[in-house]
Amino acid sequence: GQQVMQIPQYQHVQEGEDFTTYCNSSTTLSNIxxxxxxxxxxxxxxxxxxxxxxxxxxxxxxxxxxxxxKNSSLHITATQTTDVGTxxxxxxxxxxxxxxxxxxxxxxxxx
Amino acid sequence: GAGVSQxxxxxxxxxxxxxxxxxxxISGHTALYWYRQSLGxxxxxxxxxxxxxxxxxxxxxxxxxSAERTGGSVSTLTIQRTQQEDSAVYxxxxxxxxxxxxxxxxxxxxxxxxx
Numbered sequence: 001g002q003q004v005m006q007i008p009q010y011q012h013v014q015e016g017e018d019f020t021t022y023c024n025s026s027t028t029l030s031n032i033x034x035x036x037x038x039x040x041x042x043x044x045x046x047x048x049x050x051x052x053x054x055x056x057x058x059x060x061x062x063x064x065x066x067x068x069x070k071n072s073s074l075h076i077t078a079t080q081t082t083d084v085g086t087x088x089x090x091x092x093x094x095x096x097x098x099x100x101x102x103x104x105x106x107x108x109x110x111x
Numbered sequence: 112g113a114g115v116s117q118x119x120x121x122x123x124x125x126x127x128x129x130x131x132x133x134x135x136x137i138s139g140h141t142a143l144y145w146y147r148q149s150l151g152x153x154x155x156x157x158x159x160x161x162x163x164x165x166x167x168x169x170x171x172x173x174x175x176x177s178a179e180r181t182g183g184s185v186s187t188l189t190i191q192r193t194q195q196e197d198s199a200v201y202x203x204x205x206x207x208x209x210x211x212x213x214x215x216x217x218x219x220x221x222x223x224x225x226x
Contacts, residue, residue: 033215042202042217043154050211088153092213097142098167099215101154 002027004091006102014110019076021105023089030094032065032072037104038085046074079109113137115218117203123224124193132188132221136205144204144215145178145188154202160186193225 003026013019023032031050035043047056049065049072056063062075072089089102116135124130136143145157156170160180171177175193180186190197200222204215 031213033213035215042219043204043215045212045214045216048212048214090154096167097159097161097213098156098169099144100156101146103153106151 002091002093002100004089004100004102006087006089006105008105009103010106010108012108012110013079015081016078019079019083019107021074021087021089021107023072023074023091023102025070025091025100027070027093029069029091031092032069033090033092033099034063034072034074035088035090035101036085037088041085043088076107079107081109081111083107084109115203115205115216117201117218117221119221120219121222121224123226126195126225127192129189129191130193130223132190132201132203132223134186134188134203134205134218136184136186136203137207137216138184140205140207140216141183142206143180143186144206145186146202146204147172147199148202148220149199157188157201190223193223195225198223198225 005024033048034046037043047063053067054065060077064073086104086106088104090099118133141162143160146154148154158178159167175191178188200220202220204217206215
């Protein structure tokens with residue numbers, strides 16, 4: 001079945017350092033979404049990418065969708081302690097509304 | 112406005128008992144999802160409802176799991192004869208379309224512990 005993998009599983013960074021998480025799907029996606037889940041909280045929608053090669057920015061966050069629409073990345077510039085949490089990608093294949101969530105990357109930011 | 116609500120927030124049950132989890136989606140959201148999240152893991156799709164269409168039940172792990180959505184609003188997820196491996200956080204999300212994005216809004220979840 002379809003799988004969505006994320007790397008790394010965990011990342012500890014010093015405050016101010018950059019952070020990147022990568023998402024890889026076994027199948028071509030029609031769109032990909034990113035969510036953030038704070039410790040003890042529920043996932044919160046961040047962004048949706050639809051087009052091949054699409055890049056979107058939200059302040060210090062940069063999201064990219066690969067040319068083949070099978071991979072995506074989230075890059076955070078100059079991390080802050082408020083960035084702590086688990087970041088999930090969620091892929092959607094054409095003809096379905098079933099989102100397959102990635103395994104998540106847990107980010108810790110050390111002050 | 113009000114977000115997605117779920118009840119109960121915590122449920123401890125004995126193995127073999129049935130449990131019912133409730134989700135109140137955001138008013139006007141026609142799509143509703145149930146997911147399961149085990150400790151430190153990702154979200155596992157369980158079931159999807161869209162309007163009056165037949166639900167996509169392809170993620171339900173066994174026939175002990177069932178879900179209903181009455182009147183296109185409130186949904187209940189029922190687990191019969193609970194097993195210890197059913198212990199997890201069960202998350203409900205309702206979905207809307209905003210600016211071309213299909214955004215899922217998650218509830219706080221129900222933490223189920225089967226003893």
